[in-house]
Amino acid sequence: MTKYDIAIIGGGNAALCAAMTAAEAGAKVVILEAAPKPYRGGNSRHTRNFRCMHSGPLGPLVDDYSEDEYMADLLKVTDGKTDEALARLAIRTSEECLPWMQSHGVRFQPPLSGTLSLARTNAFFMGGGKGLVNAYYRTAERLGVDVLYEAAVTHLELESDRITRVDYSHEGSKHSIEPKAVIVASGGFQADIDWLTRAWGPSARNFLIRGTPYNRGVVLADLLEQGVHSVGDADQCHAVAIDGRAPKYDGGIVTRLDCVPFSIVVNKNADRFYDEGEDVWPKRYAIWGRLVAAQPDQIGYVIIDAKSLDLFMPSVFPPLKSDTLDGLAEKMALPADKLRATVNQFNEACGDTSGFHPTELDGVATTGLTPPKTNWARPITQPPFYGYSLRTGVTFTYLGLRVDENAQCSTETGPIQNLWAAGETMAGSILGQGYLAGFGMTIGTVFGRIAGREAAAYAN
Template identity: 85%
Template sequence: MTEPYDIVVIGGGNAALCAAITAAEAGARVLILETAPKPYRGGNSRHTRNFRCMHHGPLGPLVESYTEEEYLADLMKVTGGQTNEHLARLAIRTSEECLPWMEEHGVRFQPSLSGTLSLARTNAFFRGGGKSLVNAYYRTAEGLGVDVLYEAAVTHLELEGDRVTRVDYTHEGAAKSLSPKSVVVASGGFQADTDWLARAWGPAAKNFLIRGTPYNRGVVLADLLDQGIAQVGDPTQCHAVAIDGRAPKFDGGIVTRLDCVPFSIVVNKDAQRFYDEGEDVWPKRYAIWGRLVAAQPEQVGYVIIDAKSLNLFMPSVFPPIKADTLAELAGKMGLPADALEQTVAEFNAACGDQSAFHSTELDGVATTGLTPPKTNWARPITEPPFYGYSLRTGVTFTYLGLKVDENAQCSSADQPVSNLWAAGETMAGSILGQGYLAGFGMTIGTVFGRIAGKEAAAHAN
């Protein structure tokens, strides 16, 4: 490459695109290096559906209001307080201005999807999903003169003192280098490197499925951490959800998520329940189930529902296993039939008054005298046919990442790196210590992508 680029953005998803667009609008000459081939561009962003947005009144597709304090309380609940509150509030406050910015840059929204349990007020859904958002941003970036190289894998950033002096990458079979004025790293976590996952989690990680792109292998992250760039987060913490056990090893995407847990019982391979399926509304609790399933024998769980619950959740991409009796269902799912029948009978006996059942909000319809309890949506499983799904741990992205400040700037042990910024999943651990809140990854990527692009351009100029 002979063009004198001001800024190199590493990665091709939402955060990278927000950074590139913002920098280009500030007059910088920008190059995106995207590891994936063009049809697979966009990282995990192409699998998303929405982003979580603060607002003081109706905004775009969002109804009513969603305040900073309520948003923060929701985040603190799922993270158990393990979050940087200053950066969290920055992301939350800035999210309100992001929605009109997104619309100005080609993103279109639609009313919230049904079956996702109370998101119309908190989350703005993309018309056409994440792939449509990614394509809109690439069109906008192209119009601003941003160049993109696909299948361009960054292998090393040369760090000298307080600055990055060289970006090494491979493209079309050749090793190449650039020396831009500013660098933005937006290349995701390390989840697609299952050997790295296994080093963190142990052998159980080999049974995990990777929901998103197979190209997020943490190469740039490892390279920078090895050179002493400040890190944040625990390598065993990640956005992990329970997904259909029939999903592919990589890239199954959001459609492999199962939203039936609140209306079910979930058992392990011994047909024993192990957690409260009705603890909270699904957007605040779906992301704990990946870790729960990971802790079970062989890292697998099984959802059991009956006919009256089948239409209460988003349809699954693979049809459920169906049987006329619980014993037949157990046989089809490889579960001990006697144990499953006993577990269901004990659950049914613990269910009480059903008159307050309400599928889209906490209804307090709970079990009595059962361990673990089911604290909402506890209805007896009695109406044939019966249905089941297998569950596996599906990792979306990892939280070990680059530590950043409010300007999205990275640091070494003793000083800021003057021309290095990070955005998106590769720095999300700066805010997310554990747990996950639906749509918050896109909020982090959008907010910090824009900040990184602005700061990188200011430095380059």
């Protein structure tokens, strides 16, 4: 049986960055990926872009995006709940990551149109996340990395300050290996609905899981039970409002709806409950999952009219449509009188719309309305009218493994000599709450490379 220097648990972006870096440093590496080959890559195959600091144009990125501006964007969405040293490490290192990604097979394309407003801050992958994942697997194979698919890790044996054994099941039988070093890059626990329910309460049963069904937190739970330091809260997560018709698992990024800034959003009682125009969508889309989760039956409804239909990226499921608000209410099972009253009240609160600008904060706001709409507030008057249902779509959970600047894990007695973590399983170190578009891929790339470097140095 092959003797491995490093075992990497997980098969997404962070795992692959670690594997390539370690292999280039001379280590013999195996990736243990729980998913079958067609579903390899974890949540990374659903991604589109990477948020990147840069001084001046870089690859597909225009202008510049400074460390301080990037950090301010992060502080805004997390409300300051972040480890600033680790956050700045991720931000600063992101600039060198983009050319590294290109040298390892990733190709970039101009940003997508729509409401994302990311041409300056985020580099988009040609072929999306699946293109990135496939490119990395090809590069890893050339570097001699072995990959086992449908290899579900069940236990890491922690003795004193070292991992001595990795247990996993593969092809119907149980196996154990004893690598010199281990990197955990196996994501959060969001696909375990029972664990989500323990954290959130019964409402979590109504949540949809945007990403892979294979991120069930088995290794995370195993390590936490053995006293490995944790970070983050079990009920904090990257949760967005997605199309209510999305599948329970693995709907991916295409189920996200980008129409909220140009809409009003109501609950099942046809009441508005939050400012739809608070900020540009990349800085606010990740709060809407939690907002919808707090509504009756964990559901919301988007209402727009004909003049807004082409302002956002098309949805994967067509919207419900009617020539009248009453007809739309009937199709959405909303109380028609109440919806009509809510829309009329909103329309009356709208003022001068001549400054409307769909891709930047335009100050076109309501007056005397609670909750207000502070940007893009135009009356909903032009038929046909369109509607979508919204459900909470969980991308990944923030309870994870605490790491230091070397991506190393620890217990009460100090660092674990041969255990590192990267990606979503340690992202709670930096994301205490909220989310910034493309930042998960930044964390995975930066800390994957660090973990690969450190594990290879230890193994060698």
